Amino acid sequence: MKTGADTFHVATTLHGAVAALADRGHAGAPLAGATWIMRAPLRGGPQQDRSYVALSRIDELRRVEIGERDITIGACVTHAALASALAHIDGCAALVQAAASSANPAVRQVATIGGNLCAWDFASADLVPALICLAANVELTSPDGVERISMERFLARRSELAPGTLLSRIVVARTACGSAHVRLPLRRSGDYPVAIVSLAVKLGQNSTVLTARAAVxxxxxxxxxxxxxxxGLVGRPLDPQAAAALAGRCLDDFVARDGVEAAGWYRLAVLPSLVRRAAQALLPHS
Ligand SMILES: Cc1cc2nc3c(=O)[nH]c(=O)nc-3n(C[C@H](O)[C@H](O)[C@H](O)COP(=O)(O)OP(=O)(O)OC[C@H]3O[C@@H](n4cnc5c(N)ncnc54)[C@H](O)[C@@H]3O)c2cc1C
Known part of the structure; x- marks a missing residue:
């Protein structure tokens, strides 16, 4: 059993955190809001005996920078801070809704976007489909430098990041798309969602769908x-009922997982209504 500085180091700069993690090798783990890590023993996970490097005092990772072309979000921005910073930014509704509806108010004050994306064994993470539908990129910082990759590439690699590699920032391009995030928690609003649909569309005349990007x-x-x-959505007027019917015909695209909150068949069965609600939210004046 390790103690003191071996088990917990508080970093104050990004490069300090990267160096501390690289030093610790495979024994090291980043610690952000700790809302996922603290439940590792309950999940039978491996993380209780790690040497943690805390990220929450790194100011540069706690900023949301809203530029003309891009929005850059530091990995330690909390769900609550993210929802508040982007509340009035066009095109970001899916991300705002994901951040504002996950968990409960207390958890949202400490849980971070970086922790949400890096919890690789967590299927119900709200911010992940929201960022996929917004075509976000992520920035990784390691002793070798900085690398920017798509969300899809990151998700494929995230369980095997080399020691000393941190998710440092998330970059979302500002577009003319509207977006929506619809989730189904089973009992109370803060429960893990059994299914999530995030949808971004660009609409033309008569609400014709010019581009669409959906994530589940x-x-x-x-x-x-x-x-x-x-x-199936592109080239037609956005019609919530037709979108739900289309979703119902495409359910074979997924191999749904069984879990304690819901069986796989149920997760699939609710997708058409989530698509209908997302499409409804994207219609002008809805
Ligand atoms: C009661 C409760 C309800 C919840 N409900 C929801 C919900 O409805 N929706 C939802 O999406 N989530 C939910 N969560 C899950 C989750 O805890 C949060 O989503 C959160 O975003 C995790 O962030 P964190 O900062 O606490 O991560 P941590 O617990 O600190 O870390 C999570 C993992 O990511 C790694 N990590 C953290 N930051 C980085 C980084 N910058 N670079 C590399 N690796 C990193 C850590 O080493 C760890 O493996 C809930 C949690 C609780 C306790």
Whole structure:
């Protein structure tokens, strides 16, 4: 059993955190809001005996920078701070709704966007499908430098990041798309969602869909795009009932997971109504 500085180091700079993690090798683990890590023993996870490097005092990772083209979000921005910073920014509704509806108010004050994306064994993470539908990129910082990759590449790699590699920032391009995030918790609003649909569309005249990007979370082990749904939406007026019917015809695209909150068949069965609600939210004046 390790003690004191071996088990807990508080970093105050990004480069200090990277160096401390690289020193610790595979024994080291980043600690952000700790809302996922603290439940590792309950999940039978490996993390209780790690040497933690705390990230929450790194000011540069707690900023949201809203530029003309991009929004850059530090990995330690909390769900609550994110929802507040982007509340009035066009195109970000999916991310705002994801951040504002996950968990409960107390957890949202400490849980971070970086922790949400890096909890690789968590299928129901709200921010993941929201960021996929917004075509976000993530920035990784390691002793070798900084690398920017798509969400999809990050999700494929995140369980095997080399020691000393941190998710440092998330970059979302500002677009003319509208977006929505719809989730189904089973009992209370803060419960883990059994299924999530995040949808971003650009609408033309008569609400014709010019571009669409959809992502589904909590149904499979890792959230991913729903490309057949996207293809079926483009070129037609956005119609919530028709979108739900289309979703119902494309359910074979997923191999749904069984879990304690819901069986796989149920996660699939609710997708059409989540698509209908997302489409409804994206219609002008809805
Ligand atoms: C009661 C409760 C309800 C919840 N409900 C929801 C919900 O409805 N929706 C939802 O999405 N989530 C939910 N969560 C899950 C989750 O805890 C949060 O979503 C949160 O975002 C995790 O962030 P954190 O900062 O606490 O991460 P931590 O617990 O600190 O870390 C999580 C993992 O990510 C790693 N990590 C953290 N930051 C970085 C980084 N910058 N770079 C590399 N690795 C990093 C850690 O080493 C760890 O493996 C809930 C949690 C609780 C306790």
């Amino acid at each position: 979370g909590s149904v499979e082990v890792v959230a991913r795009r729903w490309e057949t749904l996207e293809a």
